[in-house]
Amino acid sequence: MMGAIIEACDLVKRFNGFTAVDHVSFAVPEGVIFGFLGPNGAGKTTTIRMLTTVLSPSEGRLLIAGHDPVKEPLLVRRAFGIVFQDPSLDGELTAAENMELHGVLYRVPRAERRERVEALLRFVGLWERRGDYVKRFSGGMRRRLEIARALLHRPRILFLDEPTAGLDPQTRNQIWEFIRGLCRDEHVTVFFTTHYMEEAERVADQIAIIDHGQIVAQGTATTLRQETGGRTLEDAFITLTGHSIREAEATPIDRMRMMRQVWRGRR
């Protein structure tokens, strides 16, 4: 497809016989905000991990900003920024130091780095707090910092894996305003996942819904509603993916996080 910045063609990922992503194809045109939705364990995060070079596909073809993530991972990595589902900041460093570290890892020249760090931190309202340790930041502040950081090296694509999970409605709205504002200013294509259907409905130009590793519907929020006869995108989502609740298995990291929360609670 012409003008597509992300192209997935018959993408497959198997883990020990289990097919997490099963012949998935989609294309994301440059400049759009693309919502990738699905129930827990549907294959969203696995797909993002393949798109972002962390995991290699078992089968199929991928093109990110014109490059193959398996053959040219470094070129692909330079082309995107990512906000992970879980936090990924160093709490023992300050906001400015986290930004600087990212800039150096992405080899942004010093002068440009300075200028970008200031502009982005100002935009997300953290410039005054740049010298504070990130461990003292609230969840919303950390998210804002992560978004600013992901855009520091002027990526063409921004991946957001559940960027608003666990945040209150005020913060969620604010986060989306920042994302939309920044992406408009910086001409970035956005690929995001979320569990909040009203968010996806409001923000996404295009939507794909994945379930059991397969794309079950693609289109805009409006066309998806029309196709399923639902009133909202959430109705459409439930119609397409059913009512059953998915059990996702906890990884060792999840268990460790749980232990950490228990310890924190005691202190």
Add this chain to the structure above:
Amino acid sequence: MNPVFILWRRQLKRYFRARARMIGALGQPILFLLALGFGLGPTFARAGRGDYVQFLAPGIVTMGILFNAVFSGIEIIWDRQFGFLKETLVAPVSRLEIVLGRTLGGATVALIHGSIVFLVCLVAGFRPQPLLLPLALLFMALIAFMCTGIGTAVGSVLQDMQGFQLIINFIVLPLFFFSSALFPVPELPEAMRLAVRLNPLSYGVDGLRGALNGGFVFGAAIDLAVLGGLAAILLAIGAWLFSKIEV
């Protein structure tokens, strides 16, 4: 600035900022030095072995480096948990650069920590010969690199902190106790002497003790060769295992 340099600097910043951990990590070697040094000192002297603090101090410095270096490798597990590891792994830098920065940082921190333990030993009455101090520093650096390599390898393989006790009790403490850190080698029972000879850390202790007190058991050249070779091998294994991490 270079990615390797900034990752190195991050480790140093983290070390100097975590004062509580830094002081806490000094507690163990100091405890060993005071309790064993002064507790066993009279017995050691009566056996005609001289001043035990003098004998023990290089072993205690080695202990400080060992613990600190292995823990800095294990920090990979924390970075995995707190998510920072992912930030580095999706950056457009090679895994080798990342592991190089981390290892250099970990080894530098361990070397600084060992130097602080060394100063504490001086306060406790340790009097080294100043002539071979540069050689002693070289041995300390080699011990630091070797142990960081072990830590990196272990930290890359383990998924969470469940295995922490395992590392302490089956890797770190045996390395320490079955080295020549606490006792002289020549009179040991056969099996024990073999264990000490097979333990890479013994060559670090021997090198450091030889440089600081005079009198190498294995010989300075052998110490250097074994430590240098093993440091290189362990660092390579650590780097390789790190490159296999999936997040």
